[in-house]
Amino acid sequence: WKNYQYLLTLYFAIEEINKDAHLLPNVTLGFHLYNAFHTHRQTLEGLLMWLSERSEFIPNYKCKTQHKALGIIAGIRPEFSAAIGTLLELYKIPQITYGLFHSVLSDKDTFQSLYQISPQEKALTQGVIFLLLYFGWKWVGLIVADDIHGREFLSDLTAELASEDICVAFTETIPTYMKVDFLFEVGMVDLSQHTKVNVYVFYGDIDDVTIFYIENEIISKRKKMWIMAKPNFVYLQSVFYKWIGLMSFFEGSFSFSKKRNIPGFKHFVQALTPSHYPSSIYFHKFWLDNFHCSPSPLLCGVQELCPLNISLKNKQEIQVVMITSEPSVSIWNAVYAVAHALHEMLLSKTEIASHKDINQDRLLPWQYKIKFWKISKDQQKCIPCPIQQYPNPERNNCLPKSMTFLSLEDSLGLALVCVALCFSVSTAVVLGIFLKHQDSPIIKANNRTLSFILLISLLLCFMCTFLFIGQPSTASCILQQITFALVFTLVLSTVLAKTITVVLAFRVVKLGRTMRRLFVSGIYNSVIPICFLMQLILLGVWMGTSPPYIQADAHSEHSYIIILCNKGSVTAFYCVLAYLGILALGSFTVAFLARNLPDTFNESKFLTFSMLVFCSVWVTFLPVYHSTKNKAMVAVEVFSILASSAGLLGCIFIPKCYIILLRPDKNSLKCFKNKTKYRHNRLF
Incomplete structure (x- = not known):
């Protein structure tokens, strides 16, 4: 073999x-x-x-x-x-x-x-000595092939054995196959003379083992410990198929070999x-x-x-x-x-x-x-x-080198997946609460249709982070950026539509008849498809010119090849981010201008604060993203998606859930009228 x-x-x-x-x-x-x-x-x-x-x-x-x-x-x-x-x-x-x-x-x-x-190297003799000392074997027999390597090994080993107080019961040399002509004239070692020796150190090739086994009929000398010291003994198993007795004879024996790979x-x-x-x-x-x-x-x-x-x-x-x-x-x-x-x-x-x-x-x-x-x-x-x-x-x-990527086996990847799951479940719970109480004044007053769209969009934001975890593929690399861009465009355009709704609701008296009709017809909802369509055009240009692809980085880490997604066109990626930034800045500006309007449930203030959190996360993202490498870049992007989405969920919807579940007295038509009357008296 x-x-x-x-x-x-x-x-x-x-x-x-x-x-x-x-x-x-x-x-x-x-x-x-x-x-x-x-x-x-x-x-x-x-x-x-x-x-x-x-x-x-x-x-x-x-x-x-x-x-x-x-x-x-x-x-x-x-x-x-x-x-x-x-x-x-x-x-x-x-x-x-x-x-x-x-x-x-x-x-x-x-x-x-x-x-x-x-x-x-001298590691072989040191390994044999370590094995003997570890098991406390102090009485051994040496059987060595009579060749250049065998004689050198015997010289080194006997010197080491003497220094460690390990006694040698006998030392026998066996003729190699190059000297097999002398086999029948000289004869070989008779192990029956050394019945009290339970540990044998054997140094020779596969051919030497086979000849030694056949000529000495050592099948009867079982229950002995053999240390096969020659390092290239990986083929001993192939000999077992031809000589079944060898299998039972050498069961439990030790052999030395280096773990190598081609x-x-x-x-x-x-x-x-x-x-x-x-x-x-x-x-x-x-x-x-x-x-x-x-x-x-x-x-x-x-x-x-x-x-x-x-x-x-x-x-x-x-x-x-x-x-x-x-x-x-x-x-x-x-x-x-x-x-x-x-x-x-x-x-x-x-x-x-x-x-x-x-x-x-x-x-x-x-x-x-x-x-x-x-x-x-x-x-x-x-x-x-x-x-x-x-x-x-x-x-x-x-x-x-081993391939590595941000996966569930990494503690960081597992932590991000757990956080994403928690926020996804939380968003689903909030959506369930809003569906159950959709006819309550607090939900009606803040445009429940837009609230449902926003909650579904946030749920998609949390779930899109799963595309970033696991071994990248061409499909996942493209889906990561498309899904991220579209769901965040949907979120921000919905927030923008909500802020515009608040402003127009309190300015409708001052508007002309035509504008009032458009407001009543819900023309502000057209903001969402228009913003979504513009982002689709940007993504189409990106995917058509230089789409994302798989990249193998073999230089950053010593023993690993890092598999990650390359953005393709960095310019297109930052154009998508810039467009999201424009939407976020527009939503923040409109919400900030509407913060002092007499909104019954004060949503304009929550929208302002949510946009402030969103912008803070993504402004911080840019320098941190540029200062990291490899898997850390993916983790930073996933963390930014989770943090900004959680900020929107917490700032906009948690106060409403608090009123719906814990302060139902404030979520009533009577309370609504009292607040309206109070604010009317203050104004006049």
């Missing part, structure tokens, strides 16, 4: 780079695949075949030149990298390794052209079908081995063709290939390091060509080696992560 995932990671990285128009423009990155054999002799044979590009290799001769291979990405075993490294040094061809870091390969006197992707890789693997890479023999074998079908017709015709809808989702045990391992991340980083080095080399050659006529098609491995050395040095400083990712605390890996 690990080899299949390594191959898939390589294909994925190459495809990503070739689709990137900025990294390697007009350049297509390709690759050759070669097997890493178990013996040094076969390993060097493969390398010589690659160098000469013939089945019978000829040293120092390159028989084909149409493919320019400038470097090698080598496997996870340091023995393999060391074996081919000496030969590659003769031709100054760079080698990039994706295995665990090893100090032997970092010797620049021996391996001048070798670069290790994985950083040097953006887009899981989706890439899930989307694979037999039609992908038809010329690749490796993928042909992949479908044959795991699905027992052939992606294309075979000459022998034994296997049936794979169904068109088959994919990795259809087989549970293959899901393990989607678990990102540390070597896979290193392969992905290695391919990108190669691409960045090639990008820098091509860029430098382009700059030189502008001053001197040179052959730009000639790219030599040693030139690439020098440029890669410079890139690897720059990597120690920093290679910027893609815009959709951010660096981890160690600054050696890029992690995907």
